[in-house]
Structures are given as structure tokens and as C-alpha cells.
Amino acid sequence: MNCVYLSKHPSGATKAMQNAQPTASHFINGAYVEDTDGAPIECIYPATGKVIATLHEATPAIVDQALSAAKAGQKIWAAMTGTERGRILRRAADIIRDRNRELSVLETLDTGKPLQETLVADATSGADALEYFGGLAGSITGEHIQLGQDWVYTIREPLGVCVGIGAWNYPTQIACWKGAPALACGNSMVFKPSETTPLCALKIAEILHEAGLPAGVYNVVQGRGAVGASLVIDPRVSKVSLTGSVPTGRKVYAAAAERMKHVTMELGGKSPLIIFEDADIDNAVSGAILGNFYSSGQVCSNGTRVFVQKDIKKAFLKRLKERLEGAVMGDPLDEATNFGPMVSADQMNIVLGYINKGTEEGATLVAGGKMADLDGFFVEPTVFADVTDGMTIAREEIFGPVMAVFDFETEEEVMARANDTEFGLAAGVFTNDLTRAHRVVAGFEAGTCYINTYNLAPVEAPFGGSKASGVGRENSKEAINHYSEVKTVYVAMTPVESQF
Numbered sequence: 001m002n003c004v005y006l007s008k009h010p011s012g013a014t015k016a017m018q019n020a021q022p023t024a025s026h027f028i029n030g031a032y033v034e035d036t037d038g039a040p041i042e043c044i045y046p047a048t049g050k051v052i053a054t055l056h057e058a059t060p061a062i063v064d065q066a067l068s069a070a071k072a073g074q075k076i077w078a079a080m081t082g083t084e085r086g087r088i089l090r091r092a093a094d095i096i097r098d099r100n101r102e103l104s105v106l107e108t109l110d111t112g113k114p115l116q117e118t119l120v121a122d123a124t125s126g127a128d129a130l131e132y133f134g135g136l137a138g139s140i141t142g143e144h145i146q147l148g149q150d151w152v153y154t155i156r157e158p159l160g161v162c163v164g165i166g167a168w169n170y171p172t173q174i175a176c177w178k179g180a181p182a183l184a185c186g187n188s189m190v191f192k193p194s195e196t197t198p199l200c201a202l203k204i205a206e207i208l209h210e211a212g213l214p215a216g217v218y219n220v221v222q223g224r225g226a227v228g229a230s231l232v233i234d235p236r237v238s239k240v241s242l243t244g245s246v247p248t249g250r251k252v253y254a255a256a257a258e259r260m261k262h263v264t265m266e267l268g269g270k271s272p273l274i275i276f277e278d279a280d281i282d283n284a285v286s287g288a289i290l291g292n293f294y295s296s297g298q299v300c301s302n303g304t305r306v307f308v309q310k311d312i313k314k315a316f317l318k319r320l321k322e323r324l325e326g327a328v329m330g331d332p333l334d335e336a337t338n339f340g341p342m343v344s345a346d347q348m349n350i351v352l353g354y355i356n357k358g359t360e361e362g363a364t365l366v367a368g369g370k371m372a373d374l375d376g377f378f379v380e381p382t383v384f385a386d387v388t389d390g391m392t393i394a395r396e397e398i399f400g401p402v403m404a405v406f407d408f409e410t411e412e413e414v415m416a417r418a419n420d421t422e423f424g425l426a427a428g429v430f431t432n433d434l435t436r437a438h439r440v441v442a443g444f445e446a447g448t449c450y451i452n453t454y455n456l457a458p459v460e461a462p463f464g465g466s467k468a469s470g471v472g473r474e475n476s477k478e479a480i481n482h483y484s485e486v487k488t489v490y491v492a493m494t495p496v497e498s499q500f
């Protein structure tokens with residue numbers, strides 16, 4: 001039965017993880033479930049390239065089992081009060097915080113992200129979501145509308161069974177950002193993690209049940225795209241929330257639309273970060289580093305198109321180069337490491353391909369530009385300057401540690417260039433001119449904007465994209481609207497006046 005195992009690991013992490021690892025491929029109806037008929041999924045530790053766990057894709061029987069459990073579990077869950085539901089979600093948040101270290105190690109093993117990051121950004125962000133939506137669960141209500149003697153009341157109802165499909169960059173966070181609002185509203189969820197990072201969501205399911213979640217309310221099944229596609233089209237499913245690339249988003253949105261299902265689409269980006277000459281250069285360099293090299297550049301909202309006003313270009317690049325000396329690449333489980341590998345060999349090769357294109361198309365390589373001399377899938381933090389708008393590295397999402405620096409002269413010019421993209425996930429501006437800062441963000445065609453900072457995503461604030469980058473918003477009270485719908489009830493206080 002126990003087909004998930006973490007094999008020996010040079011850093012000794014395995015020993016510490018004996019009690020923390022998931023014990024089977026799927027979590028359904030409150031328990032781990034295995035079905036070795038499913039095709040194997042190898043979980044590869046990105047810092048060594050070695051297989052650390054082997055799981056199995058969900059077979060059609062497993063998918064059916066998960067959806068049936070979710071259908072039955074949702075009825076029990078929705079019948080509880082919001083306060084009762086919230087208490088369980090908040091208890092899960094507390095358990096996650098208590099086990100932050102072991103969950104962070106698991107996140108690092110799943111993704112290769114440095115433990116220095118995962119200790120503060122992943123399980124903690126998941127706990128924030130469960131705590132925040134747990135707190136809201138008791139106050140998800142409709143309204144009363146008086147119409148003379150008559151009146152209308154509305155009921156905010158859950159949608160039913162929701163499917164969550166995750167990307168590989170934030171496996172714990174994505175499992176919680178989707179699960180917490182869905183469950184707060186009284187829905188159940190079947191979550192399919194990315195096949196590249198299958199481990200973390202299983203622990204979230206296990207902890208939710210330990211906190212008292214009724215069986216069947218949060219289930220996890222493994223699989224590649226075909227498993228995701230089979231979940232999306234199942235008639236038992238009312239809503240699909242995807243975090244992934246734009247091409248996958250188009251397919252999933254189309255399949256959901258065909259069946260008139262609700263969707264949230266959290267997709268890719270190529271976000272602009274504009275640095276005006278009056279900005280504090282050190283602060284702007286910090287923003288550009290955070291917005292390009294955190295999680296080794298594998299963050300959807302990264303400000304990968306850095307527009308620097310011409311007069312400060314030299315000073316900006318000089319300071320940026322100095323600050324890159326601070327990158328510490330190496331064993332992600334060593335807390336001194338602050339820059340990890342790409343999640344997979346495939347992603348590393350995609351990123352190296354873009355770096356070659358940048359050079360071939362005439363951009364100036366300022367830093368990095370190659371694999372690091374280490375085991376695993378490491379690519380150096382890379383900066384190109386003199387990038388022009390038509391270059392491939394200026395137009396396509398790379399999803400790796402590659403910053404493209406552009407020159408600009410005027411605000412009007414840079415705004416037109418910043419918005420000249422199919423994407424609209426995020427955008428940022430560094431300036432000390434407050435009027436300009438607000439004028440610039442008003443002009444951005446993007447769902448999430450930053451003034452004098454970058455990439456923060458607290459649960460209290462809506463997060464999501466415009467244009468091809470997405471539909472709907474995660475986090476904040478906004479997410480409640482995306483996991484519930486309103487029923488209108490008209491109450492007449494006088495007899496009906498019919499026309500004949």
C-alpha cells in the first residue's frame with residue numbers, strides 16, 4: 001500500500017522526514033489510497049536530479065472514487081454552520097504552523113526551493129489562507145432587500161464539488177489558496193497537484209482531516225494533464241480553478257465553458273516593472289531582485305521586463321551586478337542557500353533555450369547566462385540589458401531567473417510599451433513622485449500592481465490577472481464570490497395580481 005517513499009538523501013533530510021512524508025499517491029474520503037495500476041510519477045529532487053519518491057497517476061476508478069467522495073462529503077460539510085466550518089479550517093492552520101519546518105522541508109524536496117524561502121513563504125502562506133477564510137466562514141451571508149411590503153432575501157450558496165489544478169512552483173500555497181475559500185463557502189474539493197510536485201498537497205489533505213474535516217471534503221488525486229482534463233469535464237463538478245500556463249488555461253477554460261462551469265484561471269505573465277530616475281536605486285534593485293530571482297524566477301507575477309529610465313541605467317546595472325554577488329547557490333536544505341535550482345531538467349532546458357535566444361537576438365548579457373557548476377538543475381541568475389520590445393525574451397514567459405532590462409525616456413512611451421503584451425498579471429513602479437505612481441498604476445493593464453515594492457501576495461489582498469493572464473481573483477473577500485453563488489428569494493406579502 002505504501003508506494004510513496006522518500007529514498008536516501010545525501011543531506012540527511014530523509015531521516016527527519018520519516019513521519020512527515022505522505023504514505024500513498026492519493027488522499028480520498030479521509031484516507032490515503034493507492035492504485036498501482038496508474039502510470040508511475042517520479043518525484044525528482046531538483047538539487048540532485050535523483051528520484052526521491054514514486055507515485056501513481058489516478059486511474060479512472062480513482063478519479064471516480066474521489067469525485068463520489070467529494071459529492072457525498074459536500075452535503076455533510078454544507079449542512080454545518082459557517083462557524084463550525086471555520087473552526088476546522090483554523091485548527092488546520094494551527095497544525096500547519098506547528099509543523100512548519102517539516103512541511104517546509106517537504107516543499108523544498110518537492111520543488112528545490114531553498115529552505116530559507118520555504119520556511120517563511122509556503123506552509124505559512126497556506127496557513128494564512130486557512131486562517132483568513134476560516135475567519136470569514138461564519139459571515140458568508142446573503143442580504144435583505146425591502147420592496148414596499150414585499151421583500152427579497154438572498155442566500156449565498158456553495159457551488160458544490162470544485163476541482164483545483166495546480167502548477168509546480170508553489171504546491172502547498174496553491175493547494176491552500178484554492179482549498180481554503182472553497183471549503184469556507186461549503187464546497188468540497190478534488191485537488192490535482194502538478195505531476196512535477198506531487199507531495200505537498202497530500203500533507204495538506206491529511207492535516208485538514210486531522211483538524212476534523214469530514215471525509216470526502218478535500219481529496220487529492222495525482223496525474224498529468226489527462227487526469228486534470230477528466231476532472232474538468234465530469235458532470236459532478238461545478239467549478240474549476242486552475243493555476244498554470246496560458247495554453248493550459250485556454251484548454252481548461254474552453255472545456256469548462258462547454259459545460260457552463262464556473263472557473264478561476266490563474267495563468268502566466270510577462271509583467272513590467274518600471275523604474276523612474278527619481279526612484280531610490282537600492283530599493284528599486286531590491287524590487288527587481290525580488291521580482292526576478294525569488295524561487296529562482298519561478299513566480300507567475302515576476303516583473304521580468306524591467307524598464308529603467310535612461311539616465312539611471314548605468315547606475316542601476318552597476319548596483320544590480322554588485323547585489324548579484326550575494327546569491328548563494330547550493331544545497332537548498334542548507335539554510336544559508338538563497339538561490340535554488342529549476343524545478344526540473346525540462347524547465348532548466350527551456351530557460352537555457354531562452355538565454356541562447358537572448359544572446360542570438362542581440363541583447364547584452366550582463367550577468368549569469370549558464371548552468372551553475374553544481375549537481376541538479378541550477379541556472380545562474382541572469383540579466384540581459386539593451387533588450388528591445390520585439391525580442392523573444394521580451395515577449396514570452398520564461399519562468400526562470402532571467403531579467404530583461406529595457407531603456408526608456410518618457411512616461412508616456414514606457415506605459416505604451418509596458419502594456420503592449422497579451423499578459424496582464426502584475427505590474428510595478430518605483431518612483432518617489434506619488435502623483436506619478438498613482439497615475440502609472442491607473443494606466444497599467446494588470447490585475448495586481450505594486451508601488452515601490454514587488455511580488456507581495458498577502459491573503460487579505462485580491463490576487464489575479466487581466467487579459468490572457470486570468471479570470472477571477474484568489475484570496476481576500478473577492479474569492480468568496482468565486483466559490484459561491486447567490487440565490488434570490490422574492491417574498492410576497494399580498495395576494496398575486498394576475499392579468500386575467
Ligand SMILES: NC(=O)c1ccc[n+]([C@@H]2O[C@H](COP(=O)([O-])OP(=O)(O)OC[C@H]3O[C@@H](n4cnc5c(N)ncnc54)[C@H](O)[C@@H]3O)[C@@H](O)[C@H]2O)c1
Nearest residue numbers: 166167168193194224225228229244245248266267268300
Ligand atoms: N497566476 C498565478 O497565480 C500562477 C501561479 C503559479 C504559476 N502560474 C503559471 O503556471 C505556469 C507554470 O506551471 P506549469 O508548467 O505546471 O503549468 P502547466 O499549464 O503546464 O500545468 C498546470 C497544471 O495543469 C495540468 N494540466 C495540463 N494540461 C491540462 C488539461 N488539458 N486539462 C486539465 N489540466 C491540465 C497540469 O497537469 C498541471 O497540474 C506558468 O505559466 C506560471 O506563470 C500562474
Ligand SMILES: O=CCc1c[nH]cn1
Nearest residue numbers: 169299300301455457
Ligand atoms: O506564483 C504565483 C503566486 C505568487 C505570487 N507571489 C507569491 N506567490
